[in-house]
Amino acid sequence: MPTRPLVGVIACRREVEGHPSHMVTDKYLSALRDYGLAPVVLPVWEDIAPAEIEALTSRLDGLVLTGSHTNVEPQRYGAERAPENTRADLDRDALALALVSVALERRLPLLGICRGFQEINVALGGSLYQAVQNQPGKLDHREPEGDKATRYAPVHDLDIQPGGILSRLFEASRSRVNSLHQQGIDRLADGLTAEAVAPDGLVEAVSVTEAEGFTLAVQWHPEWQPREHPLYDAIFRGFAKACEAYHGQVAAVSA
Numbered sequence: 735m736p737t738r739p740l741v742g743v744i745a746c747r748r749e750v751e752g753h754p755s756h757m758v759t760d761k762y763l764s765a766l767r768d769y770g771l772a773p774v775v776l777p778v779w780e781d782i783a784p785a786e787i788e789a790l791t792s793r794l795d796g797l798v799l800t801g802s803h804t805n806v807e808p809q810r811y812g813a814e815r816a817p818e819n820t821r822a823d824l825d826r827d828a829l830a831l832a833l834v835s836v837a838l839e840r841r842l843p844l845l846g847i848c849r850g851f852q853e854i855n856v857a858l859g860g861s862l863y864q865a866v867q868n869q870p871g872k873l874d875h876r877e878p879e880g881d882k883a884t885r886y887a888p889v890h891d892l893d894i895q896p897g898g899i900l901s902r903l904f905e906a907s908r909s910r911v912n913s914l915h916q917q918g919i920d921r922l923a924d925g926l927t928a929e930a931v932a933p934d935g936l937v938e939a940v941s942v943t944e945a946e947g948f949t950l951a952v953q954w955h956p957e958w959q960p961r962e963h964p965l966y967d968a969i970f971r972g973f974a975k976a977c978e979a980y981h982g983q984v985a986a987v988s989a
């Protein structure tokens with residue numbers, strides 16, 4: 735029986751019922767499952783060793799860096815903490831930034847979402863605005879008030895740049911996306927290509943320019959009801975196809 739591609743999904747540290755925990759919200763895992771993939775949660779420890787990362791990732795066919803209400807430590811990109819930056823996850827930072835190198839070295843399909851998008855930019859030498867809304871000319875990209883349907887509803891236009899991965903996955907040059915973030919890309923890392931921008935010029939999707947594998951990261955949340963949004967659907971279809979191809983290559987080599 736053909737097996738589903740195994741996709742590592744990074745966790746966040748949370749306290750659950752008084753216990754330190756490693757957590758991923760279901761919408762990421764269910765979206766991957768719905769697109770024929772087998773998600774597995776990757777635990778996060780600040781002191782994780784390279785050998786542990788190797789053991790956790792050596793059998794994966796793809797990697798997802800999820801969103802989170804916590805923020806990448808500003809010291810990671812040489813900044814002081816802004817007063818608006820009140821939530822951290824050092825354990826998550828340690829694994830996330832290491833996983834970007836693992837994915838690139840192994841040509842492992844990599845999908846970054848929201849915080850994951852920001853992590854890829856920082857891992858490759860870029861920096862972040864810690865409060866986009868305080869930047870002159872920038873929109874307020876923060877999570878809307880209301881129920882989940884309201885919070886994850888599309889709220890701003892998106893201009894998709896020609897010639898990139900996203901424009902190959904999705905034929906239209908414009909779409910509308912949800913927005914649940916206070917931080918955003920300030921200095922785009924040298925090795926990244928801007929794949930889409932918001933009306934205020936904020937970069938909202940990137941790919942790794944020289945990557946030989948699928949690498950796409952987006953600031954919005956395509957895991958929210960992807961079957962109901964053509965752009966989100968195109969992203970998950972493209973990622974799943976890349977993971978299936980990687981899985982097949984590994985199987986062929988192992989045969």
Ligand SMILES: N[C@@H](CCC(=O)NCCCC(=O)O)C(=O)O
Pocket residue numbers: 759800801802803804805847848849850914915916917918955
């Ligand atoms: N903390 C960062 C990234 C925002 C983010 O990832 N939000 C996710 C919300 C919860 C979820 O849907 O997973 C920022 O504020 O920019």
